[in-house]
Structure formats: structure tokens, C-alpha cells
Amino acid sequence: MIKKNQTLILILFMLGIFMGAIDTGIVSPVRGLIQNSFKVDQNIGTWMITLYTLIYAISMPIVSKLGDKYGYKKAYVFGIATFGIGSLLCGISNFYGTFGFFLTARAIQALGAGGIMPIANAVIGNSFPEEKRGSALGLVGMIYGVGNILGPTLGSSIIDMAGSSNWGWVFFINVPISLIILILSTSLKNTKASTERPMDILGAIVLGGVIGSLMYALTNLDFFNFTESIKSTDVYPYLIIFVLLTPLLISIENRAKDPVLNVKYFKNKEMLVILIISFIVGIGMMGMIFVPQFSENVLRLKSGSGGYLITLLALFSGISAPISGKLIDKKSARFVLLLGFTFTICGTLFLGLIATESLTFISIFIGLALMGLGVGFTMGAPLNYLVLKTVSKEESASGLATMSLMRSIGLAISPSVMIGFIVEASKTLQTKLMDAVQSSLGATTSGMPINPTNTNTDVFKSLQNADITTIVDMLKAALESILPSQIKPMIINAIDSVSNTIIDTFQSVINYGYRNMFIAAAIIALAGLIATLFLNRKCEKPKVS
Structure with a gap:
């Protein structure tokens, strides 16, 4: 059955993968709009x-185990239908709901999403002979990577x-896609993967x-303020519950x-290495989220316009993902x-060390091209391939869900x-901006210090929301509210004459943060x-039982 319908299977499941992938980022551009429409604060x-x-994260292993037990088609249809209903309710809440209603709809949407990705990867991976499995999973990786990266741009x-x-309408777009998938799925047969053993309900809870x-x-944990952050009631009680x-x-x-x-997954050396790599990939993936803001700061673009540069990541990820599948078939997943x-390390280092200095x-483009190629090679096909090769066929979906769970924890x-x-x-922005303005306007102010003693005043908190195109106006507004009256008109009128100095200082400070962030991303890669070097070089199939 499966061999005759491989094209239909690819279309059916890749549609679901693309829909789930874009949804992870499509909400980002509208988060502020949603907050404001419901009149709730950022917290x-x-x-x-x-x-x-x-x-x-919770639903992935549970729904996937249901797929292993009761059939992949049933689990996938459940995931798509639930996701579609949740999306519809999210969209309706824009016009008729409350924030509580919207959150309930988001929870329904997430429950369905947890049953899409692992099930789709399991069915696609097991539908093709081993010599073609890598190519099929490469297409999956391309769809997932492109969808994940393009989500914010599509939302905008x-x-x-x-x-x-x-x-x-950001959510309504999922409804027709869900309906198309449900209609196509009627032609598929349900395949059970495991024997009739009782469902592990207590374990699921x-x-x-x-x-x-x-x-x-x-x-809720702040790793740069770890000691204080871990004392928060939003952190330590939940860590205790986890322990x-x-x-x-x-x-x-x-x-x-x-x-x-x-739990035997964590005792098997090959599977443990795969899970560790998945966790690392999850941590490194978040570096992509900051590409628009980074590009805006480097190129001095208006806030929001940098989002279209993320398409470069999607383009090169879309190039390398299908190539990765073919390389798996010819070489190995370890090689890919x-x-x-290697591409990711080169790309992130280029962005952090070269782009932040050359400002071109x-x-x-070079940094994002290298980074995009790296994403395409690492995000989808090789890890899915390795899991399917390591676990038994009866546990395909649950094994892939465990891998996805580790990636989600990294995220x-x-x-x-x-x-x-x-x-x-x-944290150094206020001081450096004040020093730069003081230095540039020293003669104008006749040596009078414009950096007030109350440097911790709340008015400077507004600068945290500034970008390179608004920093001059926001600094003027902040100074106007705190400067002594005898020098206020003189300083405010003179700020425009040193606007380039202010912009250069702001750009330099923020770029230093991005520089360190991309270096950290390179270290993570x-x-x-x-970790990849510890994978089985011969790609023999270890038994996880």
C-alpha cells in the first residue's frame, strides 16, 4: 500500500509539516497586536x-505513542483536526473572544501540533526503502526548515x-490547509505499529x-542572572517538582x-548521542530568530524591515536540505x-566577527548563506534518519517524538x-551614550556635565525599546525629562548636530552584544x-529494546 502511494504520502504529510513549522514563528510579528487588543501587559x-x-512539548511523546499503538493515520488525523480547530478558535477570538478564550484555543492548537511532526516523519521514513529514505527525509527537512524560518515573514x-x-487571519490561514489534508487522508489506510499492550496512562500523566x-x-530562568533568577517563584518550585x-x-x-x-533510549549510546545533538540543535536554532534585528542594526534599517532578510536563511536552507538527504543515502547521516x-560555525563566526565590523x-549575505546551509544540513533529515535507524519500527513515532522533545527543551x-x-x-548603553554626547557637546555646554547623577532613573528604560532609527529621538525625550532647566534648551537643540555620533555609539554597543551572541552560537555548534564524532561511524543499527 505504502509503496504505491509514496507521492500522496509525501504531499499529505509535508503539508502538515509545513503548516506546523510556519506556526512556530508566524505569531511573533503579531504578539504585540494581540496583547494590545486584549489589553493585557507583556508579562x-x-x-x-x-x-x-x-x-x-507534553503532547509530542504522548500522541506519538498513541500513533505507535493505534495507528499513524488516526494519530495524524487527530493532530491535524485538533490543530485546525484550535487555529479557527484563535482567529475567532480576534473578534468575539477574551484573552482566556484565546489561550484555551492556543492550548488546543498546540495539542494538535504535537501529533503532526513525529507522526509525519515516522510514516515518511518508514514508507521508503532504506536506500531512498535519506532523500525523502531531506525533502521533509527542506519543508520544515523553510517553513520554520519563513513563519515570521509570512506573519508580517x-x-x-x-x-x-x-x-x-494569521490563524485562519491554517484552516483550509487542515481541511485539504483531512480530505486527502481519507485515501490512506491506518497502519498499526505495535502489539495490543495496555496504554501507559500513569506514565503519560x-x-x-x-x-x-x-x-x-x-x-523563566535568566542564565545571565542565574543566582537571583533561580530564587524566583516562577523557577525553583518547578525545578523541585521536576526533580x-x-x-x-x-x-x-x-x-x-x-x-x-x-527510558532505555537514554541508556543506548547511539540514541543518547542523537538526543544530545538534538538538544544542541535546539539551542542553536534560536540564533536565527535574532537575524532580522541584527540586520537592522548593522545596515541601519527601519524596525521590521529586516525580517525579509530571513528569506536568505530559508533560501539556502531550502537548497541544502534536499542535498542532505541525497548525501545521507550516498555517504552517511554522520557525514551530513x-x-x-561546520557550515553553521563558519556562518555564525562570520556574522559575529566580520559583519559587525564591516557593516555591509x-x-x-555571506554569513546568512553559510548559516542557512548549516541549518538545512542539521535540522531535519540526518537526525530523523538516525532515530529511525536506531529504534525499532514499532517505536518510530515515539522515538522521533523523544528526539523532538529534546530539541524543544533546547529551544x-x-x-x-x-x-x-x-x-x-x-547595560553600558546609557553611560556610553552620555559620554559620547558630553564629549561632542563639551564646548557647547561650557563644561557643564549633562550626565545627571540620577543615572538609574526610569526614564532611560525607554532606550531598551529603541532601534537604530529611533535612538536619537528617544534619547532626546529621555534627556528632556531629566536635564536641569538651565542647559535643557541648549542640549536638546544641539542633539541633532551629533546624531551620527549617537547612532554610531548605539550601533557599536548593540553590535557588541550580537557579536558575543553569534560567537556563543558558534561554540554551541x-x-x-x-558530539557527532561519537556517532557510530558504520551506522550499524543498535538494538534499543
């Missing part, structure tokens, strides 16, 4: 991302067409608690006849991962790590490359 508004991430484009007050507590704690539940989960899963999470991490489009850690470099650099 409450972040739950639209946090809740989705938590439910998605939809808002441009529909209008900022109609953000619900405890696993949900373990994943949820860990992900929530990591989401208490983990041994309980191990005990339950060791006794279960058909565990929802096979080494190649991918060509330097950003949860990454924002706190990556944004920390920008925040740390920004290096860790991935080193």
Missing part, C-alpha cells in the same frame, strides 16, 4: 507563546494585507508533569509494558551532520541564553560537531 501576553510551547505579510486589527515543570522553569517527579517517571516507565517514554555544523550587506533554554548577550551589552 501576561507571553503566555500565548509559553503555553503553546508547554502543551506542544498577512498583517500587511489584512490590517493590524485583523490579526486573526507523570511525563506531562515532568516536561511541563522543566519547560516552565527553563522558560521529584523524574525518578518516579523512571520507575513507572521501567515497569510499564508499553512505556510512553522508553558534520558538514552542517555582502557580509551579512526553551535558548532565548534566555541568546538574548542575555544583548541585554548585557545594553562546535559542541554539536564534537
Whole structure:
């Protein structure tokens, strides 16, 4: 059955993968619009991302195990239908709902999304003979990588067409795609992967608690202020819950006849290395999110316009992903991962060390091209291929879900790590801006200091939201509210004459943060490359039982 319908299977499941991939980033450009429409502050508004991430991570291994047990078609149809309903409700909440209704819809959407990716990868991977499996998974990697990267750009484009007050169309776009997939899926037969063993319900419940507590704690942990951050009630209670539940989960899963999470994965050397690499890839992926803001700062572009440069990442990722599949078939998944991490290291170092100094489009283009090639080689095909080669066919979906879960945990850690470099650099912004203005206007002010003694005043917090095109006006507004009256008119009128100095200083400070962030991303990629060296060179199939 499967061999005769390979084209239909590819179309059917890659549509779902693309839909799920774009949704991870499509919400980013409209997050502020959604917050404002419901009149909630930023701390409450972040739950639209946090809740989705938590439910998605929890649902992946559970829905995937249901797929292994009751059939992949049933699990996939459940995932698509649930995702479509959640998307519809999210869109409706734009016009008729409350923020609580919207969050409930997001939770439904995330529950469905958790059953799409692992199931699709398992079916596609097992539908092709081993000599063609890499090529098929390479196409999957291309769709996933391009969709993931283009999500924010697509979100911005939809808002441009529909209008900022109609953000619900960002979610409505998923509804027709879901319907097409559901219609196409009627021609597929349901295939069961495992024997009739009782569902591990207790394990699923405890696993949900373990994943949820860990992900929530990591989401709120500030790695650059670790000592104080870990004392927060949003962090340490959940880490305690994670620590208490983990041994309980191990005990339950060791006794279960058909565990929802096979702890033996972590005892098998090959599978453990795959999971570690997945975790590293998850951390490194977040560096892509900051490309638009980085490009805007380097090229002095208006805020929001840098998002279109992310298409360069998508373009080169789309080139390398299918190539990675063919290289897997001809060489090995290990070779492709080494190649991918090498490209990523070169790309991130080029952006951090060259682009931040040369300040040219060509330097950003080269860096993003290298980085995009690296993403295409590492994100999809090789890890999926290795999991399918390592675990038994009966556990394909749950094995892939475990790998995706580790990547999601890396994604949860990454924002706190990556944004920390920008925040740390920004701490010197006020002082350096004041010093630059004082130096440039020294003669004008007759030696009078314009850097007030109350440098910790809240008015300077507004500079945290400045970009390279607004920093001059925002600095003028901040100074106007705190300068002594005898020098205020003189300084405010003179600021425009030193605007280039202000912009240069702002650019230099923020670029220093990006420089360190991309160097850190290169180090993370290096860790991935080193971990890859521990993979089985002969790609023999270890038994995980």
C-alpha cells in the first residue's frame, strides 16, 4: 500500500509539516497586536507563546505513542483536526473572544501540533526503502526548515494585507490547509505499529508533569542572572517538582509494558548521542530568530524591515536540505551532520566577527548563506534518519517524538541564553551614550556635565525599546525629562548636530552584544560537531529494546 502511494504520502504529510513549522514563528510579528487588543501587559501576553510551547512539548511523546499503538493515520488525523480547530478558535477570538478564550484555543492548537511532526516523519521514513529514505527525509527537512524560518515573514505579510486589527487571519490561514489534508487522508489506510499492550496512562500523566515543570522553569530562568533568577517563584518550585517527579517517571516507565517514554533510549549510546545533538540543535536554532534585528542594526534599517532578510536563511536552507538527504543515502547521516555544523560555525563566526565590523550587506549575505546551509544540513533529515535507524519500527513515532522533545527543551533554554548577550551589552548603553554626547557637546555646554547623577532613573528604560532609527529621538525625550532647566534648551537643540555620533555609539554597543551572541552560537555548534564524532561511524543499527 505504502509503496504505491509514496507521492500522496509525501504531499499529505509535508503539508502538515509545513503548516506546523510556519506556526512556530508566524505569531511573533503579531504578539504585540494581540496583547494590545486584549489589553493585557507583556508579562501576561507571553503566555500565548509559553503555553503553546508547554502543551506542544507534553503532547509530542504522548500522541506519538498513541500513533505507535493505534495507528499513524488516526494519530495524524487527530493532530491535524485538533490543530485546525484550535487555529479557527484563535482567529475567532480576534473578534468575539477574551484573552482566556484565546489561550484555551492556543492550548488546543498546540495539542494538535504535537501529533503532526513525529507522526509525519515516522510514516515518511518508514514508507521508503532504506536506500531512498535519506532523500525523502531531506525533502521533509527542506519543508520544515523553510517553513520554520519563513513563519515570521509570512506573519508580517498577512498583517500587511489584512490590517493590524485583523490579526486573526494569521490563524485562519491554517484552516483550509487542515481541511485539504483531512480530505486527502481519507485515501490512506491506518497502519498499526505495535502489539495490543495496555496504554501507559500513569506514565503519560507523570511525563506531562515532568516536561511541563522543566519547560516552565527553563522558560523563566535568566542564565545571565542565574543566582537571583533561580530564587524566583516562577523557577525553583518547578525545578523541585521536576526533580521529584523524574525518578518516579523512571520507575513507572521501567515497569510499564508499553512505556510512553522508553527510558532505555537514554541508556543506548547511539540514541543518547542523537538526543544530545538534538538538544544542541535546539539551542542553536534560536540564533536565527535574532537575524532580522541584527540586520537592522548593522545596515541601519527601519524596525521590521529586516525580517525579509530571513528569506536568505530559508533560501539556502531550502537548497541544502534536499542535498542532505541525497548525501545521507550516498555517504552517511554522520557525514551530513558534520558538514552542517561546520557550515553553521563558519556562518555564525562570520556574522559575529566580520559583519559587525564591516557593516555591509555582502557580509551579512555571506554569513546568512553559510548559516542557512548549516541549518538545512542539521535540522531535519540526518537526525530523523538516525532515530529511525536506531529504534525499532514499532517505536518510530515515539522515538522521533523523544528526539523532538529534546530539541524543544533546547529551544526553551535558548532565548534566555541568546538574548542575555544583548541585554548585557545594553547595560553600558546609557553611560556610553552620555559620554559620547558630553564629549561632542563639551564646548557647547561650557563644561557643564549633562550626565545627571540620577543615572538609574526610569526614564532611560525607554532606550531598551529603541532601534537604530529611533535612538536619537528617544534619547532626546529621555534627556528632556531629566536635564536641569538651565542647559535643557541648549542640549536638546544641539542633539541633532551629533546624531551620527549617537547612532554610531548605539550601533557599536548593540553590535557588541550580537557579536558575543553569534560567537556563543558558534561554540554551541562546535559542541554539536564534537558530539557527532561519537556517532557510530558504520551506522550499524543498535538494538534499543
